[in-house]
Amino acid sequence: MRIYVTDYEGQEHPLDAVEGWSVMQILKEYDFPIKAECGGACACATCHVYVDEDWFKRLPPKNEEEDERLDEAFDLKDTSRLSCQIILDESMDGLKVTLAPNPE
Numbered sequence: 642m643r644i645y646v647t648d649y650e651g652q653e654h655p656l657d658a659v660e661g662w663s664v665m666q667i668l669k670e671y672d673f674p675i676k677a678e679c680g681g682a683c684a685c686a687t688c689h690v691y692v693d694e695d696w697f698k699r700l701p702p703k704n705e706e707e708d709e710r711l712d713e714a715f716d717l718k719d720t721s722r723l724s725c726q727i728i729l730d731e732s733m734d735g736l737k738v739t740l741a742p743n744p745e
């Protein structure tokens with residue numbers, strides 16, 4: 642399966658992805674500049690991404706924990722998600738996300 646990631650320069654990258662991994666893990670694997678400080682524990686909001694609008698509706702919804710954590714994210718949008726909370730399955734083949742700003 643593949644996911645598509647748009648970087649800070651607006652360039653889209655097709656990435657080979659693995660079912661059962663989180664989007665955050667894939668981003669880390671490919672050395673995208675996301676901090677993901679808490680390592681996927683839904684405790685830091687530094688793995689923030691914007692999901693393509695059509696895809697956003699198709700993903701399993703956020704739980705309360707993710708919603709609360711996202712409130713701490715910089716430059717929140719309606720399609721914001723924490724990439725560590727999106728666990729890939731085959732229905733997400735072709736998923737598109739864009740890196741969100743990650744202030745120091």
Ligand code: FES
Nearest residue numbers: 681685686688725
């Ligand atoms: S890695 Fe910390 S909330 Fe996702």
